[in-house]
Amino acid sequence: MSSPDVVTRRPAKDPAPAVPSVDVEQAEAAIVEHYPRLVRIGYLVLPPSLGRNRRVLTAHSLAQRALPRGRTPGDAPVFPQQRAGGRQGDPGYAYVRLKVLRGALDAGLPLRRRGWPRRAQFPPLLPQVWGLRLFPRSGGADELALDQRLSALSGPARAAYVLRGLEGLADAEVRKTLGAAGVDDPHAALAEADGVEAMYALLDSPEFDPCSLQARPTDLMRRRQHTKAAFVATAALLVCGALLGLPGDGWGPDGAAAPAYAKNPAGEAALDPGQLTRADAKAWERAARTDFSVWPARGSLTGDQELLRRALAVWARPGGSVQVSATPGTPAGAPPGPAQLLFAGEVDQARVVMLYDGLRIARYAEPREGTSGAALDFARVDGAGAPTASALVVGRTDGNVRYLMAPWVRGVSVRDLTDPSAQPRRLERDKDGVTDPVASPAQARTCTSWNALELSDRSTARSTTRTVTDLGELTPAHLTSGRPEAPREVAGAAARESWARTACLLPAVRSHGVRSVNSWAYAAQALPEDNGTATWVCTRAETWRGGGSRTLAQFQAPGKPTGAIAAKAEDSPACGPRDPKVLAGVMWKSRAGSWYLLAGGSRQVASITTSGGVTASARGNTLSTRAEDGARAELNGRLENGDRVRTLR
Numbered sequence: 001m002s003s004p005d006v007v008t009r010r011p012a013k014d015p016a017p018a019v020p021s022v023d024v025e026q027a028e029a030a031i032v033e034h035y036p037r038l039v040r041i042g043y044l045v046l047p048p049s050l051g052r053n054r055r056v057l058t059a060h061s062l063a064q065r066a067l068p069r070g071r072t073p074g075d076a077p078v079f080p081q082q083r084a085g086g087r088q089g090d091p092g093y094a095y096v097r098l099k100v101l102r103g104a105l106d107a108g109l110p111l112r113r114r115g116w117p118r119r120a121q122f123p124p125l126l127p128q129v130w131g132l133r134l135f136p137r138s139g140g141a142d143e144l145a146l147d148q149r150l151s152a153l154s155g156p157a158r159a160a161y162v163l164r165g166l167e168g169l170a171d172a173e174v175r176k177t178l179g180a181a182g183v184d185d186p187h188a189a190l191a192e193a194d195g196v197e198a199m200y201a202l203l204d205s206p207e208f209d210p211c212s213l214q215a216r217p218t219d220l221m222r223r224r225q226h227t228k229a230a231f232v233a234t235a236a237l238l239v240c241g242a243l244l245g246l247p248g249d250g251w252g253p254d255g256a257a258a259p260a261y262a263k264n265p266a267g268e269a270a271l272d273p274g275q276l277t278r279a280d281a282k283a284w285e286r287a288a289r290t291d292f293s294v295w296p297a298r299g300s301l302t303g304d305q306e307l308l309r310r311a312l313a314v315w316a317r318p319g320g321s322v323q324v325s326a327t328p329g330t331p332a333g334a335p336p337g338p339a340q341l342l343f344a345g346e347v348d349q350a351r352v353v354m355l356y357d358g359l360r361i362a363r364y365a366e367p368r369e370g371t372s373g374a375a376l377d378f379a380r381v382d383g384a385g386a387p388t389a390s391a392l393v394v395g396r397t398d399g400n401v402r403y404l405m406a407p408w409v410r411g412v413s414v415r416d417l418t419d420p421s422a423q424p425r426r427l428e429r430d431k432d433g434v435t436d437p438v439a440s441p442a443q444a445r446t447c448t449s450w451n452a453l454e455l456s457d458r459s460t461a462r463s464t465t466r467t468v469t470d471l472g473e474l475t476p477a478h479l480t481s482g483r484p485e486a487p488r489e490v491a492g493a494a495a496r497e498s499w500a501r502t503a504c505l506l507p508a509v510r511s512h513g514v515r516s517v518n519s520w521a522y523a524a525q526a527l528p529e530d531n532g533t534a535t536w537v538c539t540r541a542e543t544w545r546g547g548g549s550r551t552l553a554q555f556q557a558p559g560k561p562t563g564a565i566a567a568k569a570e571d572s573p574a575c576g577p578r579d580p581k582v583l584a585g586v587m588w589k590s591r592a593g594s595w596y597l598l599a600g601g602s603r604q605v606a607s608i609t610t611s612g613g614v615t616a617s618a619r620g621n622t623l624s625t626r627a628e629d630g631a632r633a634e635l636n637g638r639l640e641n642g643d644r645v646r647t648l649r
Contacts, residue, residue, distance in 0.1 A: 043210040062100045137209070292381060321373070342356055354394065362378055364376055390466060391409070392404045502554065505552060536556075615633075
């Protein structure tokens with residue numbers, strides 16, 4: 001470290017010497033020969049904020065656009081002279097690499113109101129991929145850590161790290177190259193890059209290879225909606241064009257539309273509190289289906305017409321001061337007609353109205369004094385049944401939550417999921433079915449406990465106890481246990497013990513529109529060196545909208561309070577009723593300090609093999625083999641009929 005009395009001087013800017021001319025043929029040959037490396041350089045330097053799919057496409061676009069339009073002038077110092085020999089001595093490669101660097105650095109610049117934007121700042125015109133998301137193969141923990149550290153650097157610093165680590169350039173050559181690429185202060189870029197550990201070998205990892213890709217579909221539901229919207233818009237344009245061509249005394253400028261502010265019967269009915277439907281108090285006992293449509297209207301303010309009118313008006317036209325929220329996949333528009341009133345009353349310091357329109361639950365809340373600070377929340381509940389229509393969140397205050405119970409719920413108790421041996425405690429309700437406040441785990445920063453409700457259900461001939469928990473939405477999620485084809489209610493020591501080690505993983509599916517969560521112990525494995533028996537558990541969260549399911553494969557080692565996530569997937573049928581098969585693996589360290597690769601599959605898996613960093617095979621649905629610390633392997637499973645079972649991802 002320099003003494004405070006010593007003045008350090010920054011070296012003068014390294015000049016970029018002139019280089020030979022580069023013609024189109026030289027540049028094209030360099031691109032063809034070194035295309036994977038050029039794309040990798042672009043991918044590493046591009047800002048991670050673009051997302052992996054756009055980084056992949058932009059990196060390919062930068063490499064393909066590096067071809068010059070003509071011969072570059074031989075006396076212009078457009079890039080630094082390279083070392084002789086191999087790739088580094090090829091002026092064509094140096095030229096196209098510089099073009100890729102310039103484009104990747106330009107892509108990280110913010111768009112400004114003044115000034116002409118640069119081409120790299122926009123999504124690439126080519127290549128284009130429709131209907132798929134592309135991203136490199138996942139690496140290990142070291143690659144993930146390096147990617148996170150590089151994402152914290154500036155664009156020039158990332159470029160310096162890549163030139164130094166991937167290209168093997170000396171610092172003086174790095175400064176020359178950065179200067180030629182338009183970096184104002186190459187010295188500062190190198191100094192910033194020095195703050196990241198020199199893990200240069202990882203830059204060659206498949207994690208950073210945009211030429212070896214995995215593909216996943218885009219949001220299928222949104223794509224279908226966009227297709228329908230485009231079709232409707234096209235049809236509307238055709239109709240409008242035909243109407244404009246009508247001769248003589250055709251329709252007026254508004255066509256067949258009613259005059260502005262005309263009264264619409266259905267719209268007026270939806271805003272009229274007198275048109276709200278109300279179920280009979282005993283309707284649920286006679287109904288063939290127990291859902292929200294048979295909930296009676298409860299609460300002390302069900303006769304307050306002004307409150308109901310405000311709630312309906314805000315639902316149809318929420319003002320700028322209204323806080324509106326909706327679970328994923330839930331439309332937030334006005335009701336199509338008269339809604340059903342479920343509740344209107346005072347909850348803590350608010351007046352609350354709960355409404356149901358056959359598809360959604362809408363919760364309107366306003367403070368007791370005045371109407372400033374009103375809130376409107378939506379949750380999708382189509383296809384609900386007794387297990388998922390047993391409770392609604394009616395109020396949240398200071399980390400606590402109150403529930404409105406279904407009329408068929410006979411008793412309510414609170415159980416800490418993380419303590420399977422603890423007895424549930426009774427939760428009181430008032431005459432309208434609103435519970436006392438209970439601590440909600442949904443917004444907790446740490447997981448020392450996880451409250452769930454046990455509901456005694458009398459909707460069927462046989463009494464049933466169901467378990468639900470708050471995940472930050474209007475509808476609590478229904479928790480089950482067992483095989484995905486036939487999940488059961490959480491009951492018994494084994495199910496509670498499994499959920500005790502799963503509960504603290506529930507934040508991974510919080511505020512995601514979750515309808516139910518099933519946890520299934522799909523395999524048990526005797527650990528090497530007599531370290532006990534581990535359990536492989538698959539936890540799957542289903543959503544109200546159908547898409548967006550989330551699946552976690554856990555490895556629950558003996559003596560550990562929480563399972564370790566071995567693999568996870570989104571929008572995958574694995575571990576669900578359609579495809580009740582799962583395979584996952586984990587690196588595990590024994591008490592003696594030895595490392596093993598462990599794998600567990602569902603009972604349909606007949607054999608497991610590994611390849612890559614660890615090579616092994618085993619009959620049955622579990623595998624254990626010695627491995628080196630940090631080793632990576634590819635798992636493959638086979639069924640009895642030879643069909644392949646891939647790892648969860």
